[in-house]
Amino acid sequence: MDGELFPRERTVIAPGAVHVPDWLGPARQAELLAACRVWARPPAGLRTVRTPGGGVMSARQVCLGLHWYPYAYARTAVDGDGAPVKPMPARLARLGREAVAAAYGTQPGPTEPGSPEPGSGGPDAYDIALINFYDGDSRMGMHRDAEEKSPAPVVSLSLGDSCVFRFGNTASRGRPYQDVELRSGDLFVFGGPSRQAYHGVPKVLPGTGPPELGLTGRLNITLRVGGLG
Secondary structure (H helix, E strand, O other): OOOOOOOOOEEEEEEEEEEEEOOOOOHHHHHHHHHHHHHHHOOOEEEEOOOOOOEOOEEEEEEEEEEEEOOOOEOOOOOOOOOEEEEEOOOHHHHHHHHHHHHHHOOOOOOOOOOOOOOOOOOOOOOOEEEEEEEOOEEEEEEOOOOOOOOOEEEEEEEEOEEEEEEEOOOOOOOOEEEEOOOOEOOHHHEEHHHHOOOOEEEEEEOOOOOOOOOOOEEEEEEOOOOOO
């Protein structure tokens, strides 16, 4: 936000959980938004997610790489139109690797000539993307990302309206937790001892997104390493 008294800085929220404000500049945000609009089209496009108990998630979702549904993964949109899931784009896999390096202050490791770049191919590649769309009334209850077998960090990117992101503990959905405001372009990474922490979105702040982006609502792009074979 322009005119703030103090600039927002990289913050360690919990061990392994890092918030990097304004990581995506305006051009990369616009590029990602345009791509999300393509990925959201049928087949295997944006859908409403229903839980086994009959509940309905207020945030709608599209998946890339593997299709997540409560509470497993599939290669087709089993709770949607049944079409094969769209492939995970290599640029998103690379973005996941760049995000982890930015959050943890590490440099990407070297590769042997002809070998796949870490984060874009191979067993440790970011191979799953869950893209959630929140309108002004949407929220996400406290949950853990527990269907993956890989311990690799989860990467979360925000576009559009700001939200209150609640980051909790690994033992329960209740306290202690910390609320963080995530704005358009922000990066949040959680791994290590925080990989199985409960987290959620209790509130979206309508009308807070950058006008030049042209997005009403909030998009959250979550990148994961499945380790599922």
